[in-house]
Amino acid sequence: MGLSSSKIDKALENFDQFPPNERFFGLENFGNTCYCNSVVQVLFYCLPFRQRVLQYYCEQKSLPMPTSTPNVDPVNINNNNVNSNNNTQQNYYTRNVNNNSSNTTTTTTTNNSNSSNNRTTANYNYNNIDQDTDSLILCLGELFYTIMQQKKRTGVISPKRFVERLKHENELFRSYMHQDAHEFLNFLLNSITEFLQKQQQQPNGKDVNSNNSSKKEVKTFVHEIFEGTLTNETKCLTCESVTNKDESFLDLSIDIGQNRSLTSCLSNFSSVETLSQNDKFYCDKCNSLQEAQKRMKIKQLPNTLIIHLKRFKFFEAFQQYKKLNYRVVFPFEIIVQNTTNDIVDPDKKFYLFAVVIHVGNGPNHGHYVSMIKSHGVWFIFDDDNIDIIQESDIYNCFGSSNDFIGSNDCGYLLFYQSESQ
Numbered sequence: 001m002g003l004s005s006s007k008i009d010k011a012l013e014n015f016d017q018f019p020p021n022e023r024f025f026g027l028e029n030f031g032n033t034c035y036c037n038s039v040v041q042v043l044f045y046c047l048p049f050r051q052r053v054l055q056y057y058c059e060q061k062s063l064p065m066p067t068s069t070p071n072v073d074p075v076n077i078n079n080n081n082v083n084s085n086n087n088t089q090q091n092y093y094t095r096n097v098n099n100n101s102s103n104t105t106t107t108t109t110t111n112n113s114n115s116s117n118n119r120t121t122a123n124y125n126y127n128n129i130d131q132d133t134d135s136l137i138l139c140l141g142e143l144f145y146t147i148m149q150q151k152k153r154t155g156v157i158s159p160k161r162f163v164e165r166l167k168h169e170n171e172l173f174r175s176y177m178h179q180d181a182h183e184f185l186n187f188l189l190n191s192i193t194e195f196l197q198k199q200q201q202q203p204n205g206k207d208v209n210s211n212n213s214s215k216k217e218v219k220t221f222v223h224e225i226f227e228g229t230l231t232n233e234t235k236c237l238t239c240e241s242v243t244n245k246d247e248s249f250l251d252l253s254i255d256i257g258q259n260r261s262l263t264s265c266l267s268n269f270s271s272v273e274t275l276s277q278n279d280k281f282y283c284d285k286c287n288s289l290q291e292a293q294k295r296m297k298i299k300q301l302p303n304t305l306i307i308h309l310k311r312f313k314f315f316e317a318f319q320q321y322k323k324l325n326y327r328v329v330f331p332f333e334i335i336v337q338n339t340t341n342d343i344v345d346p347d348k349k350f351y352l353f354a355v356v357i358h359v360g361n362g363p364n365h366g367h368y369v370s371m372i373k374s375h376g377v378w379f380i381f382d383d384d385n386i387d388i389i390q391e392s393d394i395y396n397c398f399g400s401s402n403d404f405i406g407s408n409d410c411g412y413l414l415f416y417q418s419e420s421q
């Protein structure tokens with residue numbers, strides 16, 4: 001159940017660990033944009049990411065950094081900066097949740113897009129997007145900045161400019177259909193990465209470095225935060241030579257099974273697969289196609305680990321994607337095992353700080369919400385509603401141990417922060 005902003009304000013008073021500048025704003029839904037809202041909220045409370053996006057935005061717009069940007073682990077509580085800048089931008093508008101309680105706790109796709117639009121157009125300029133210079137990262141930065149600059153601690157904000165830009169950049173997100181939160185996250189991170197790489201290579205519109213291969217080596221803050229490395233190890237079964245090929249990842253997509261733990265799904269991810277028949281491996285030593293054993297190993301873990309549980313599976317028999325409501329238990333703390341021998345920090349511990357949850361029965365129906373830990377307190381973000389929850393509420397989104405009945409609130413994207421961050 002969502003609380004009105006005054007109620008959540010009151011509830012927040014019971015906790016003294018929040019820095020005075022931390023903000024808790026719901027995001028308005030523009031008709032099935034919960035896939036976007038749920039992920040954007042997680043990224044906002046992923047503090048290293050928030051910090052870097054704000055830094056970038058303020059640099060580009062020659063604005064002072066909000067003094068309020070805490071650069072701390074969300075698990076710990078040690079920030080006491082004071083909010084001083086009230087230079088609120090006009091591109092967004094805020095309102096009180098009290099005015100609208102009609103779409104609280106909705107678990108269907110029927111969000112009230114018409115009324116949202118009516119409410120927004122009054123203050124929003126549709127032609128505000130400069131298609132050449134405004135990028136997705138600038139629109140995201142503007143959204144983060146606007147939230148940080150709010151005088152009130154709680155409320156609702158319209159992410160309209162960001163959503164418009166997203167639709168401009170990718171037609172996939174233009175419809176009012178239900179979209180995949182993972183696909184959106186992937187697109188957003190990749191698009192920010194590519195944009196920053198391009199900008200670093202062509203600061204004056206000129207290609208400084210004509211060597212194409214160098215393009216991939218430009219690392220951005222997205223890499224610093226989310227990038228890890230996998231080693232694809234292939235062993236030829238004829239000559240027994242081993243080939244290692246490294247590939248980087250921004251998230252791990254893992255297969256799931258009924259009543260499996262996250263740890264067990266992760267070790268399955270690294271299990272041995274035999275390449276044979278039509279799927280043989282070309283061995284350089286044997287100079288021919290050979291049977292081989294392939295294994296994916298985690299070589300380097302990122303600072304923030306994103307795990308995507310593959311809950312949407314294509315079934316040949318039905319010729320469509322179906323949702324797997326399987327119960328997959330994920331822990332609050334995890335040491336990711338099954339890595340390569342030369343791993344830098346084998347006992348790196350990770351703490352769960354956010355979960356994007358899919359509610360509903362199918363890939364084309366349903367709703368996304370996120371549960372996020374900020375300064376030691378868990379919150380649920382459900383579009384324009386925010387509520388404080390108990391840590392134990394996370395147990396309700398593991399899925400159902402019965403394939404046909406039970407909860408269809410399922411953890412879908414898991415966000416873990418490393419201990420060292």
Ligand SMILES: [Zn+2]
Binds near residue numbers: 238
């Ligand atoms: Zn061989």
